[in-house]
Amino acid sequence: MSPETRTSSTGSSWWNDAVIYQIYPRSFADGNGDGVGDLVGVYEHLDYLEKLGIDAIWLSPFYVSPQADAGYDVADYRDVDPLFGTLEDFDRMLDSAHSRGLKVIVDLVPNHTSSEHEWFRAALASPPGSHERARYMFRDGKGASGELAPNNWESVFGGPAWTRAADGQWYLHLFDPGQPDLNWRNAEIVDEFKDILRFWLDRGVDGFRVDVAHGLIKHDELPDTTGTMALIEGGGNRGPMWDQDDVHDIYRGWNSVLTEYGGDRMLVAEAWVSPAERLSRYVRPDEMQQAFNFDFMTVGWDAPGLRRSIDGALETNAAVGATTTWVLSNHDVVRHASRFGLEDPTSWPKGIGAEDEQPLVALGLNRARAASLLMFALPGSAYIFEGEELGLPEHTTLPDETRQDPAFARTGGDEAGRDGCRVPIPWQSDKPGFGFGPTGKTWLPQPEIFGELAVDRQDGVLDSTLEFYRSAIAVRGEHGLGSGILKWHAATHVMLDFENSGVRVIVNFGVQPIPLPDGREVLVTSDADAVVDGALQPNRAVWLG
Numbered sequence: 265m266s267p268e269t270r271t272s273s274t275g276s277s278w279w280n281d282a283v284i285y286q287i288y289p290r291s292f293a294d295g296n297g298d299g300v301g302d303l304v305g306v307y308e309h310l311d312y313l314e315k316l317g318i319d320a321i322w323l324s325p326f327y328v329s330p331q332a333d334a335g336y337d338v339a340d341y342r343d344v345d346p347l348f349g350t351l352e353d354f355d356r357m358l359d360s361a362h363s364r365g366l367k368v369i370v371d372l373v374p375n376h377t378s379s380e381h382e383w384f385r386a387a388l389a390s391p392p393g394s395h396e397r398a399r400y401m402f403r404d405g406k407g408a409s410g411e412l413a414p415n416n417w418e419s420v421f422g423g424p425a426w427t428r429a430a431d432g433q434w435y436l437h438l439f440d441p442g443q444p445d446l447n448w449r450n451a452e453i454v455d456e457f458k459d460i461l462r463f464w465l466d467r468g469v470d471g472f473r474v475d476v477a478h479g480l481i482k483h484d485e486l487p488d489t490t491g492t493m494a495l496i497e498g499g500g501n502r503g504p505m506w507d508q509d510d511v512h513d514i515y516r517g518w519n520s521v522l523t524e525y526g527g528d529r530m531l532v533a534e535a536w537v538s539p540a541e542r543l544s545r546y547v548r549p550d551e552m553q554q555a556f557n558f559d560f561m562t563v564g565w566d567a568p569g570l571r572r573s574i575d576g577a578l579e580t581n582a583a584v585g586a587t588t589t590w591v592l593s594n595h596d597v598v599r600h601a602s603r604f605g606l607e608d609p610t611s612w613p614k615g616i617g618a619e620d621e622q623p624l625v626a627l628g629l630n631r632a633r634a635a636s637l638l639m640f641a642l643p644g645s646a647y648i649f650e651g652e653e654l655g656l657p658e659h660t661t662l663p664d665e666t667r668q669d670p671a672f673a674r675t676g677g678d679e680a681g682r683d684g685c686r687v688p689i690p691w692q693s694d695k696p697g698f699g700f701g702p703t704g705k706t707w708l709p710q711p712e713i714f715g716e717l718a719v720d721r722q723d724g725v726l727d728s729t730l731e732f733y734r735s736a737i738a739v740r741g742e743h744g745l746g747s748g749i750l751k752w753h754a755a756t757h758v759m760l761d762f763e764n765s766g767v768r769v770i771v772n773f774g775v776q777p778i779p780l781p782d783g784r785e786v787l788v789t790s791d792a793d794a795v796v797d798g799a800l801q802p803n804r805a806v807w808l809g
């Protein structure tokens with residue numbers, strides 16, 4: 265294949281070209297009025313999702329959890345936390361989604377349990393060397409009386425990655441102390457998670473998003489590291505806790521479990537691994553089906569960087585026969601409508617606080633819509649994060665006392681953290697809490713601008729971000745862009761220009777208008793002002809037929 269012509273994956277599995285919508289349950293819609301979103305809220309808004317034209321939803325964790333890390337600390341993998349509803353609510357939501365042709369992916373959190381998980385309670389209650397402790401990463405400390413942590417690893421959320429138990433041993437937690445790491449070299453853990461997979465597959469789920477997929481296996485000797493532990497880096501971190509070769513055995517085992525359920529179930533890896541070649545190992549034919557393409561997400565608003573990232577992803581995935589994914593926002597990062605409005609639109613802040621540079625809202629939104637139109641034109645599948653279809657910005661002035669992300673507290677406020685992208689969705693502009701739930705309560709305060717961006721202010725309104733997403737997703741489907749072949753026309757430092765399935769895609773990153781080629785029909789523009797006198801305006805994108 266010529267270097268100018270690139271395809272995504274072969275094969276016809278549903279995920280290859282799907283548009284997948286991430287629901288962060290606590291922030292999507294509140295059915296019972298306690299201020300926290302829930303599964304009833306999801307069920308009640310499936311019409312909205314169907315109308316958006318997506319193929320699948322991915323639900324962040326709703327399992328039993330003390331919520332030390334918003335549910336990514338699971339105390340019971342086989343039940344729903346009362347905060348989010350019941351298993352019956354889940355089943356009803358799943359059935360209704362399926363009856364609309366929507367697939368449903370759930371989150372699986374295998375790197376760590378909650379410290380409230382019965383296994384961890386049993387581990388703390390049992391002596392060093394016990395069977396119960398062998399499920400986790402307990403070690404003796406260093407120093408004369410073991411008073412020093414076993415090594416120098418730091419938690420991704422800040423502070424040491426070790427906490428000392430009452431009897432003096434230490435346990436490892438790459439994240440919060442409430443998230444003890446499991447010992448994946450223990451066969452009992454391997455069996456248990458296969459069983460958890462089967463529990464949800466039996467209920468009918470279509471796949472799993474695998475949390476921290478690159479972290480399960482640690483270097484045997486747990487050596488000190490000199491590198492950074494930071495997860496949300498986008499960098500090529502191969503410290504002794506990440507991306508160890510043996511981790512792939514686990515995914516081969518899971519692949520076999522999914523095969524028992526026919527060929528239609530999938531696994532998508534959350535693996536902050538680079539270079540792309542290392543990431544592509546997670547999606548070899550006998551492992552997972554997809555991995556999030558965080559390289560694309562972290563590049564920012566930058567034409568050469570995006571070209572490099574797109575080519576790299578398509579090439580390395582094709583080499584292993586896998587599908588490429590594209591993503592611009594999720595529950596861990598600053599929303600792209602805000603990142604792209606910063607003075608440096610390639611910057612990667614770990615949250616934005618009131619004291620930080622405030623993004624330009626209109627500029628950020630123009631670029632976000634253009635970037636989304638670019639994403640929807642790429643072969644492969646696209647993941648969108650709830651609210652990006654409304655053009656929601658990050659909440660950049662959240663009062664400190666409302667912040668709940670453990671990263672904020674554990675870094676002593678150095679990192680504003682991830683709450684700003686997790687603010688409850690506005691459904692109705694004139695209701696308390698912008699219609700998030702029946703009482704107006706919201707677990708995080710919403711910024712005023714959410715009023716004008718509420719669903720009811722955009723539904724049916726020409727050129728709203730919501731209608732733009734609906735038409736881009738529909739036209740993407742009509743032209744088969746997700747399963748097409750990308751052929752570059754030009755890529756400069758201010759422009760990307762390619763063809764896919766008869767659609768010409770042009771994105772303007774510069775400050776000058778770009779004259780469009782004659783004789784082609786305008787199919788979709790990133791907004792109503794994108795094309796003026798036959799020229800594509802700065803910070804805009806267009807699809808031509």
Ligand code: GLC
Pocket residue numbers: 333336337373439475476534595596
């Ligand atoms: C993943 C999740 C993130 C969570 C972390 C620990 O990165 O996306 O939200 O905090 O894992 O489970």
